[in-house]
Amino acid sequence: MARRTSYRRLAPYFRRYRGVLVAGMVAVIASRALMVLAPRYLRGAVNLLRSGDESQFGEAVTRGWLFLAVTMGSGGLTYLMRYLLVGTSRRVERNLKRDLFAHVEHLPASAFDRLRTGDLLSRLTSDIEAVRFSFGPGIMYVASTLVLVPLALASMAQLDVTLTLLTLLPLLAIGIIVRVLAPSIMRRTRAVQDRIGDLSARAQESFAGARVVRAYATESIEEAAFRRENEALVAETLGLARTRAWMTGLLYLLGGLGNLAVLWAGGRRVIEGGLGYGDLLAFLAYVAMLIWPMISIGWVVSSFQRSAAAMQRLEDLLGRDVEPATLDEPVPAPARIAGSLAARDLTFTYEGAQRPALANVSFELPAGGTLGLVGPVGSGKSTLLALLTRQRTPPPGAVFLDGRDVRQLPLETLRGAFAVVPQDAFLFSTTLRENLALATGGEIDTGRAQEALRMAGLAEDVAGFPDGLETLVGERGLTLSGGQKQRMTLARALLREAPVLLLDDTLSAVDTETEARILEHLLVEMRRRTTVVVAHRL
CATH class of the missing domain: 3.40.50.300 (P-loop containing nucleotide triphosphate hydrolases)
Structure with missing residues (x-):
């Protein structure tokens, strides 16, 4: 519930750019549709060339040109997709930083009794960057996956249902891996963000008191304190890196096993005459398209977990009440103040x-x-x-x-x-x-x-x-x-x-x-x- 409340605060920022976001989503759909269409032309060209019929050579060349045109169109739309969605996340980042700074400026003096300057700087920079990263590239990859995977699987099923089912097996294991490791990533990510804040606060305090440190010749004490905070951050970061590495490694392994299974079973079908060379080539192209979405699931989950932890820290600030203009029933502002x-x-x-x-x-x-x-x-x-x-x-x-x-x-x-x-x-x-x-x-x-x-x-x-x-x-x-x-x-x-x-x-x-x-x-x-x-x- 708390996480939903935190993310709801971002809705007005994205609503402001809804036109650009819609255009970005249209670019996602169009680019992925063209990407899925490209192997069809490649398949046709290869099968025509393999037939040995010279009268079909012109048609094979035409399909080759169509493959090139569709691939270039998909690349151009992919650029547009990234420009619109990632660019919007940058604008949201700018606006969020502006509003967070203004909010902190209007907090009551008592709020700063417990807020440290370095930690505030960490929230204004690295925490907002984490949110931006998940709602820019993160949403883009999610949208791309949701469009690409169904289209690719449908095209694969038209070629060979058995091979398609074989490809789906790793996807089932991916869901289990994500469900098991995601809570650990969330917990470790929050710990890392907190440690970054602690380290920033320690550095800021030491730099601000540089004259006092030199006056008392306590440089070694400050260095030791900074080293302790830094080592604590490294320990938390390595723990998070290990968890992420497990997830990414397992996803790569599943992707490789899926490829190997398709190549083995598909090769047998070609040898037996049940599948054409062009069909297998197109099928492998579709499998290659699915590898990055499978791998990116781990990255996206990690990114959103980091964003959730960062958003909780930002909510801790944005949820604080600013100084009210008046505390009790207001009275009209006097035209002139004498000063008693x-x-x-x-x-x-x-x-x-x-x-x-x-x-x-x-x-x-x-x-x-x-x-x-x-x-x-x-x-x-x-x-x-x-x-x-x-x-x-x-x-x-x-x-x-x-x-x-x-x-x-x-x-x-x-x-x-x-x-x-x-x-x-x-x-x-x-x-x-x-x-x-x-x-x-x-x-x-x-x-x-x-x-x-x-x-x-x-x-x-x-x-x-x-x-x-x-x-x-x-x-x-x-x-x-x-x-x-x-x-x-x-x-x-x-x-x-x-x-x-x-x-x-x-x-x-x-x-x-x-x-x-x-x-x-x-x-x-x-x-x-x-x-x-x-x-x-x-």
């Missing part, structure tokens, strides 16, 4: 925690006022900021913006009222200008950007960079110092014309002289905004 804040008996406990992070917190902050939060690490200062912006979900009737419960305000309106400088000074691996542009959601005026940098005490630093605002900052701002990253995130917040400014330990990595200059500028800015300042010291 309030908390009334606010208590909040993280999921799985034994004690509340905040207990019975109350305050009233008028628009344009300033609130300072000072306390030791873990006292809930950053949690309060997260509740104000609904990064964490506050209880009903506890947190207010302009007298309205933040649970009732549209999320876009609520977060648009805040300019936040987080404790983790995160920068994207792009230019300084583009990092600043996040504040406005578009292009920024160079003059405004320079003013924000001046207020954040970073203007002189940027002026010293060879490329100025076009300087690339590297992954997570790697090319900047800790203090420069903090000031950059401060400048970004100052660029945002929001009525409320949230500063979470903003200047912890800045020297005292620079801090004093920045505070002078901030005091001017704080007169026109509601400001909440978090610090470890006064």
